[in-house]
Structures are given as C-alpha cells and as structure tokens.
Amino acid sequence: MSSARHRHDERSTxxxxxxxxxxxxxxxxxxxxxxxxxxxxxxxARSRQRANHDEPRPLLTAxxxxxxxxxxxxxxxxVDMDAFYASVExxxxxxxxxxxxxxxxxxxxxxLAASYEVRPYGVRSAMPMAQALRLxxxxxxxxxxxxAAYVAASERLHEIFAAxxxxxxxxxLDEAFLDVTGSxxxxxxxxxxxxxxxxxxxxxxxxxxxAGVARVKFVAxxxxxxxxxxxxxxxxxxxxxxxxxxxxxxxxxxxxxRTHERLRAIGLETIDDVSxxxxxxxxxxxxPLGAHLHRLAHGLDPRPVTPDREAKSIGAEDTFGEDLxxxxxxxxxxxxxxxxxxxxxxxxxxxxxxxxxxxxxGDFESRTRRTTFRAATDDGQVLYDAVAEMLARxxxxxxxxxxxxxxxxxxxxxxxxxxxxxxDAGARRAxxxxxxxxxxxxxxxxxxxxxxxxLDTDRETPREEVRRRER
Amino acid sequence: MEFVVNxxxxxxxxxxxxxxxxxxxxxxxxxxxxxxxxxxxxxxAATDLxxxxxAHCKADVRKGGTVALPARHVFDVVxxxxxxxxxxxxxxxxxxxxKSGKRRFDLSGMPGEDFPTLPDPSKVTLTLIPADDVAELxxxxxxxxxxxxxxxxxxxxxxxxxxxxxxxxxxxxxxxxKAERKISGMNAQSKLLIPAKAVHELKRxxxxxxxEKKDATSGxxxxxxxxxxxxxxxxxxxxxxxxxSKLVDAAFPSYEQVIPSATDRTVxxxxxxxxxxxxxxxxxxxxxTSGVKLQVNSSRMLITSENPEIGAGSDEIxxxxxxxxxxxxxxxxYLTDALSALTSExxxxxxxxxxxxxxxxxxxxxxxxGVIMPMRI
Numbered sequence: 001m002s003s004a005r006h007r008h009d010e011r012s013t014x015x016x017x018x019x020x021x022x023x024x025x026x027x028x029x030x031x032x033x034x035x036x037x038x039x040x041x042x043x044x045a046r047s048r049q050r051a052n053h054d055e056p057r058p059l060l061t062a063x064x065x066x067x068x069x070x071x072x073x074x075x076x077x078x079v080d081m082d083a084f085y086a087s088v089e090x091x092x093x094x095x096x097x098x099x100x101x102x103x104x105x106x107x108x109x110x111x112l113a114a115s116y117e118v119r120p121y122g123v124r125s126a127m128p129m130a131q132a133l134r135l136x137x138x139x140x141x142x143x144x145x146x147x148a149a150y151v152a153a154s155e156r157l158h159e160i161f162a163a164x165x166x167x168x169x170x171x172x173l174d175e176a177f178l179d180v181t182g183s184x185x186x187x188x189x190x191x192x193x194x195x196x197x198x199x200x201x202x203x204x205x206x207x208x209x210x211a212g213v214a215r216v217k218f219v220a221x222x223x224x225x226x227x228x229x230x231x232x233x234x235x236x237x238x239x240x241x242x243x244x245x246x247x248x249x250x251x252x253x254x255x256x257x258r259t260h261e262r263l264r265a266i267g268l269e270t271i272d273d274v275s276x277x278x279x280x281x282x283x284x285x286x287x288p289l290g291a292h293l294h295r296l297a298h299g300l301d302p303r304p305v306t307p308d309r310e311a312k313s314i315g316a317e318d319t320f321g322e323d324l325x326x327x328x329x330x331x332x333x334x335x336x337x338x339x340x341x342x343x344x345x346x347x348x349x350x351x352x353x354x355x356x357x358x359x360x361x362g363d364f365e366s367r368t369r370r371t372t373f374r375a376a377t378d379d380g381q382v383l384y385d386a387v388a389e390m391l392a393r394x395x396x397x398x399x400x401x402x403x404x405x406x407x408x409x410x411x412x413x414x415x416x417x418x419x420x421x422x423x424d425a426g427a428r429r430a431x432x433x434x435x436x437x438x439x440x441x442x443x444x445x446x447x448x449x450x451x452x453x454x455l456d457t458d459r460e461t462p463r464e465e466v467r468r469r470e471r
Numbered sequence: 472m473e474f475v476v477n478x479x480x481x482x483x484x485x486x487x488x489x490x491x492x493x494x495x496x497x498x499x500x501x502x503x504x505x506x507x508x509x510x511x512x513x514x515x516a517a518t519d520l521x522x523x524x525x526a527h528c529k530a531d532v533r534k535g536g537t538v539a540l541p542a543r544h545v546f547d548v549v550x551x552x553x554x555x556x557x558x559x560x561x562x563x564x565x566x567x568x569x570k571s572g573k574r575r576f577d578l579s580g581m582p583g584e585d586f587p588t589l590p591d592p593s594k595v596t597l598t599l600i601p602a603d604d605v606a607e608l609x610x611x612x613x614x615x616x617x618x619x620x621x622x623x624x625x626x627x628x629x630x631x632x633x634x635x636x637x638x639x640x641x642x643x644x645x646x647x648x649k650a651e652r653k654i655s656g657m658n659a660q661s662k663l664l665i666p667a668k669a670v671h672e673l674k675r676x677x678x679x680x681x682x683e684k685k686d687a688t689s690g691x692x693x694x695x696x697x698x699x700x701x702x703x704x705x706x707x708x709x710x711x712x713x714x715x716s717k718l719v720d721a722a723f724p725s726y727e728q729v730i731p732s733a734t735d736r737t738v739x740x741x742x743x744x745x746x747x748x749x750x751x752x753x754x755x756x757x758x759x760t761s762g763v764k765l766q767v768n769s770s771r772m773l774i775t776s777e778n779p780e781i782g783a784g785s786d787e788i789x790x791x792x793x794x795x796x797x798x799x800x801x802x803x804x805y806l807t808d809a810l811s812a813l814t815s816e817x818x819x820x821x822x823x824x825x826x827x828x829x830x831x832x833x834x835x836x837x838x839x840x841g842v843i844m845p846m847r848i
Contacts, residue, residue, distance in 0.1 A: 418847045419844065420846075422729045422828060423724050425728075428826075
C-alpha cells in the first residue's frame with residue numbers, strides 16, 4: 001500500500017461527517033492547527049465556541065453522538081504542565097511572578113525546573129546549578145523544591161483528567177496520556193476536550209499546561225512539546241506524516257544520541273527522510289529499530305494508553321535539587337514516594353507483591369533493589385518499611401554516595417485477595433486508616449494530612465524563609 | 472549379622488519406619504533403614520533428621536550386628552517374599568542377603584555405624600494418653616495445618632498440656648482449629664509445637680494401634696507423650712515403637728487473640744445437611760477460591776455459589792438464627808473440613824460482620840472450636 005493511499009484510507013475511516021470535525025479553527029494565537037482546514041468546520045467550530053462561552057461547564061456541551069468510533073479512530077491527548085515546579089512556585093508566591101525562577105538546590109545542585117522567564121538565557125532543567133547561575137540574569141531567584149506542593153497539584157490535575165476519561169497513563173507528576181476515544185459522546189471532540197482540560201487547569205490550579213492531540217501517543221506528545229508554552233497542538237487523523245515531516249529524527253521515540261548519529265551518517269536528518277526511506281533498507285541499516293522508526297515516521301504507534309489499573313508497575317520518583325547524601329535526608333523522600341505509590345495502587349484497585357527501590361547517584365549511576373512480600377499490599381507504610389530496609393542495606397555496604405534521584409515502584413501487581421487472613425488484624429487496621437486518609441485527601445487535598453517526616457521534604461531553613469519574605 | 476524373623480512381623484516393622492526415611496536426601500545414609508540385631512531382637516530405625524522412628528520386632532538373632540539398607544528397596548522386597556521365616560544375613564561388605572523359601576534378594580547396604588545417633592527416650596518422663604483421644608484431637612485439627620513448609624510455625628500443631636487438659640491447635644493463617652480433651656489423671660504443663668510431618672506419623676501410629684487392638688483385649692490403648700526439654704525433642708511411644716521429633720523453632724501465633732470473645736449471631740443447622748449442601752453447591756465454585764455464599768434468616772439458610780466460567784448452584788436447608796439476618800462468604804473447604812471432622816448432630820456458626828471471623832462449634836459439646844475468616848463476596 002502506498003503511503004498516499006494509506007493516508008487516504010485512514011482519513012476516510014475517520015468519522016468526520018458524523019462526529020463533526022476534530023478540527024475547529026483556533027482563535028488563540030498559541031493554538032495552531034496542522035493540516036487542511038475546511039470552511040464548514042471552521043464555521044461550526046466558531047459557533048460552538050461562542051455557545052460554549054455562555055456555558056458554565058463547557059465539558060458537557062457535546063455534539064450529538066451517533067456512531068461508536070472504530071479502533072482506528074483513537075483520540076489521545078498528551079497533557080504536559082509548563083515548567084511545572086517553577087510554575088507552582090510562581091503561583092504560590094506572587095513575588096516570583098514574572099521573574100526568572102529556578103527550582104533546585106543552591107549548592108552542588110541541578111536545575112529541576114526553569115521558569116519561562118529564565119529560559120531565553122539558556123537555562124534548562126537537569127543543568128548543573130553552577131552553570132545555570134552563570135547564564136541566568138542577576139535578578140534570578142533560586143527556590144528549593146517543595147515536593148508536597150507539586151504532588152498536591154498533581155493530584156488535582158489527575159482529578160481533572162479523571163472527569164473526562166478513566167484511561168489515564170501518568171508519565172510523571174505533571175504529564176499524562178489520556179485516551180478520550182470513548183469520551184467524545186459526552187464531552188465532544190478531542191480538541192474541545194483538550195481545550196476544556198487546559199481551561200480547567202488554568203481556572204482551578206492556576207497553572208499553565210500544554211496539550212497535544214493526535215490519533216497516536218507519540219504524535220500527541222510531540223504536539224504538546226511544540227505547543228509549549230501554554231499552547232495546544234492538534235494533529236488531525238491522516239495528517240501525522242505531514243506534521244512530522246519537517247521535524248528532526250531526534251524526536252522519534254527510541255532515537256537517542258547514538259542512533260541520531262547513525263541516522264545522520266546515512267543521510268537521514270528529518271522524519272520525512274525516514275518515512276521516504278525503503279523500510280527494508282532501514283531495517284538492514286538499523287535492525288528491528290529501523291522498522292520501528294519507519295512506522296513512527298508514518299505516524300503509526302500501536303501503544304495503547306495504559307492506565308494504572310492495567311500497568312505492570314506503578315512508580316514515583318523525584319530528582320532532587322541537590323544530591324542527598326545521608327539516609328536521614330533520603331528517607332522522607334522515600335516515605336513520600338511510597339505513600340504516593342500506595343495511593344495510586346488503591347485508586348487502581350490493586351495490590352503489590354513486591355516493591356523496587358531505585359537510586360541514581362550524582363554521577364548518574366543507577367541501581368535498583370527489590371523486595372517481595374508474602375502478602376500483597378496497598379499500604380504505603382509497608383512499601384516504605386521495605387524500601388527503608390533496602391536503603392539501610394545499601395548503606396551497610398558502604399557504597400552509597402550522594403543521590404540525585406530516588407524512586408519507589410510497586411511491582412507484581414494483582415487483584416486484592418478475596419480471602420483475608422486471620423492474623424491480618426494489623427493490615428485490616430491499616431486498610432481502614434488508609435481509607436480514612438484517602439477520604440480526607442479527596443476532600444481537602446492530598447497535602448492536608450501528612451506524616452511528620454514527609455513534611456521535612458519541604459522544610460525551609462529559617463534563612464530561606466526570611467529571604468522569601470524579603471522578596 | 473544373621474537373624475531369622477517372621478515375614479509379617481518384619482513387614483509391619485519396616486512399614487512403621489520406611490515412610491520416615493528421607494528418600495530424596497542429599498545425605499545417602501538417610502535414605503536407609505538402620506537394622507540392629509542384638510539379644511533383645513531386631514530394631515529398625517529411620518530418620519530425616521527432624522523426625523526419627525524406631526520399631527522393634529521379635530527375631531531369632533544368630534549373630535548380632537548392624538547395617539543400613541535402602542529403605543524403599545528393603546520394604547518392597549520383603550513384602551513380596553513368601554510368608555514364613557525370613558533369613559537375613561549380612562557379610563562384611565554390608566551386602567544383605569534376604570531370603571524366604573526359594574526367593575532371595577541381595578541388597579547392598581552401608582555400615583550401620585554411619586547412621587546418625589537417634590534421640591534416646593529412656594530418661595524422658597512420658598505422660599500416658601488414651602490413643603482414642605490422641606486420634607480424635609488430631610482428626611479435629613490436622614486439616615487446618617498449613618501445607619506450606621516455608622512457614623514452619625503454621626505447618627505444625629501446637630500441643631498444649633495444662634493440668635488435665637490436652638489441647639491441640641492448628642492454623643494456616645485463614646482458619647484455626649482448637650480441640651481439647653480432659654485426660655483424667657494427667658497433670659502436665661507444657662507447650663509443644665510439633666511439625667506437620669510428625670503429626671501425620673503420630674496419626675498413623677495411633678490409627679494402627681486402635682485397629683490392632685480393636686478385637687484384642689490385652690494391653691492398654693495408650694500412647695506415651697513427653698519431651699526431653701522445652702527445646703525438644705518430643706517422644707511418642709507405644710509398645711514396640713518410638714517416634715521422636717524436633718520441635719518447631721518458631722513461635723506459634725497468639726491464637727487466643729483471633730478467637731472472637733462474642734458474636735452477634737448464632738446459626739444452628741444439621742451438620743450432615745449443611746455438609747451435604749456445601750459439597751454439592753461448591754461443585755460449581757471457582758477452583759481457586761472455592762467461595763460459597765451463605766444467606767441466613769430466622770429459619771432457612773440459602774447456600775449459593777457462582778462462577779462465571781462454570782455456572783451457578785444453590786441449595787436451601789433448615790437453620791435457626793439468633794440475631795439479625797446475615798449474608799456471608801466462606802471458602803467452602805474451610806467449612807466442609809471442619810464439618811466432616813465433627814461428629815455432633817448439629818453445629819453452630821457464630822458470626823458477626825461479613826468480614827469478621829466466624830466460629831464453628833458442635834452443638835452440645837465444648838471441646839472443639841473452629842475459627843474461619845470469611846471471604847469477600
């Protein structure tokens with residue numbers, strides 16, 4: 001099948017005439033449309049936007065739905081918060097708004113997030129703080145990370161996502177794929193859903209988010225990347241190839257620096273170059289990766305959006321502003337991560353038979369350690385006790401240097417047992433407690449009630465507090 | 472070494488010891504039965520290092536000595552010998568010739584001196600307990616020992632002697648059985664955690680004892696029980712046979728804590744009717760969970776089971792209920808195991824909430840108590 005014919009076929013299977021178009025005209029300058037626009041669709045979209053203006057809940061205004069979408073009509077939204085940690089800091093401290101802000105550790109640290117005010121100077125996240133401070137303007141403000149605040153925002157974000165679909169694949173605190181294929185009947189076209197999500201995030205979280213909408217995951221992700229900051233990018237079904245064509249091959253999923261070098265060596269600079277290449281030749285040059293890249297270059301990505309309830313593992317990890325050396329410094333972070341993972345386990349209705357501790361040193365050496373449980377659990381304290389013990393063993397080995405990152409993952413996930421044990425009174429009490437804590441978190445926010453040691457992860461030193469008040 | 476022994480006596484003695492020999496052991500000597508011939512007759516022994524058994528049989532010993540022979544083979548060949556006198560001779564190279572009539576086997580053995588030294592009961596005070604009581608206590612509790620030998624504290628039975636009471640408690644973590652008998656004249660205080668394999672061998676010992684002596688009038692039907700110290704080993708003794716076992720070196724869960732002190736509801740039903748209905752309805756229960764649902768009102772119990780892969784089943788029996796109506800799920804096997812071990816006409820299920828542990832008791836007796844954790848349904 002020629003690619004032109006292929007594309008035509010896919011367009012014709014997309015129920016444009018039925019569900020209206022995915023393609024409204026976008027009036028906001030940051031919203032860009034790729035692909036042909038049809039006057040009819042523009043008109044429909046404008047009138048719908050006007051109508052939406054008067055509606056308090058734009059999510060609920062949807063066109064009549066008459067046909068179940070086929071599998072080929074998947075609609076995926078990738079939502080990615082802009083400079084997430086920095087935006088939360090600017091939101092919570094008016095003195096920081098409009099100013100260049102870097103979140104990270106001041107000494108020997110790395111940049112965890114850079115606000116858009118400081119990016120023109122070349123400051124990027126993951127950059128060593130010393131280098132960032134050399135680049136940044138004199139009025140730059142360096143803020144220590146407050147992970148609990150980011151987690152709280154992330155939870156609210158998840159609630160907003162959950163209002164439109166249950167097919168949510170969280171990639172990190174501030175980034176997720178949403179499959180809204182089945183949500184169109186209720187909430188309208190994917191681009192309308194994306195717009196409404198961004199609006200709710202702006203209204204309720206007071207944070208900027210970018211979104212990409214496409215038929216497949218990796219195109220949606222590139223879409224949100226290109227839409228940044230605070231933008232929306234929609235790639236219509238059938239337009240994937242033309243959208244991807246001018247982009248660098250480095251954007252293809254699976255292309256790291258080394259593959260990028262090899263692609264360049266055989267004369268492939270853009271995704272268009274890859275898509276025009278004979279797939280047999282690509283496979284000869286690059287092995288199975290060649291066939292994979294060729295499919296991606298044509299906008300084909302079969303990966304489904306995998307919600308937590310179907311995932312093989314559920315994990316949380318944080319990169320610290322500065323490397324943490326002592327166990328006392330690391331434990332509160334592991335505790336917070338274990339609690340986050342456990343909450344997601346409970347939300348997905350599953351229990352874990354194992355837990356993995358991930359550690360990454362300042363010089364990017366990674367190691368993981370695993371513990372399995374006799375009785376599967378969704379209790380954060382059990383996960384935490386296990387990772388704390390693994391960390392203690394690492395310390396005994398004496399090989400533990402300063403850490404850049406820790407992560408906690410629940411693995412070997414399964415449905416909760418239907419047969420509780422006689423001697424599980426402790427676990428039953430924990431389950432009751434967790435139920436109560438979840439209810440409090442649902443009502444008052446996830447930060448409303450926290451263990452005291454986790455509070456420490458955000459503690460400001462008195463000097464920092466003074467400095468913040470003086471700003 | 473040379474002795475002549477009656478074939479049936481020899482088979483009986485071999486059968487008492489050969490099941491204890493560790494046929495898969497990495498130590499070759501443990502796959503053997505030790506045979507010792509001396510003036511008192513022939514003594515057979517086997518051990519897996521946790522459990523040890525010795526059995527005595529009368530024999531005409533012509534020349535004393537000792538040898539270790541492969542447990543399975545010696546048992547198999549002696550069984551197929553013609554009835555009558557069996558002659559066993561062992562040469563210097565530990566090869567045993569076993570002969571009866573014209574049938575003859577040569578088995579290569581190992582030196583008896585290589586066999587581990589077995590615990591010696593001679594200095595231990597044994598408490599005599601009627602074999603019937605031991606057999607019944609085991610029958611009422613052995614099904615709820617854990618089959619998982621990586622959890623030795625649950626793959627065991629707790630024998631508690633408190634004054635005149637002998638109590639046996641077992642639990643696999645989901646259910647618990649507690650049975651007790653008053654042993655008149657007993658006055659002992661001890662707690663022995665006995666591994667499952669030893670419990671099964673003890674059961675074999677008392678069952679054999681009861682079967683043998685059923686029609687005979689001679690000899691007391693008792694088993695001697697005693698431990699060398701609180702660390703073990705524990706000994707069980709009958710005429711001509713001694714079983715010894717190490718104790719489990721782990722704490723039994725504090726079982727008293729999981730026995731509900733009070734419940735909201737008591738359901739009474741015919742034991743056999745309930746057992747029959749549960750066996751029938753659980754045919755369509757999931758193999759993995761064996762879940763059945765009990766719905767009880769003041770006069771009836773509805774038993775249902777549903778399995779998306781097979782179908783559904785239900786039955787209804789007469790029952791009386793004190794307390795509010797109740798719906799509760801159980802693993803049917805946990806109920807049927809207890810019901811088939813009991814002998815009473817009626818049983819009582821004492822229940823509280825649908826996720827609280829329930830109790831099963833024989834009506835009119837207070838010597839058995841089962842605790843069963845319900846299932847989520």
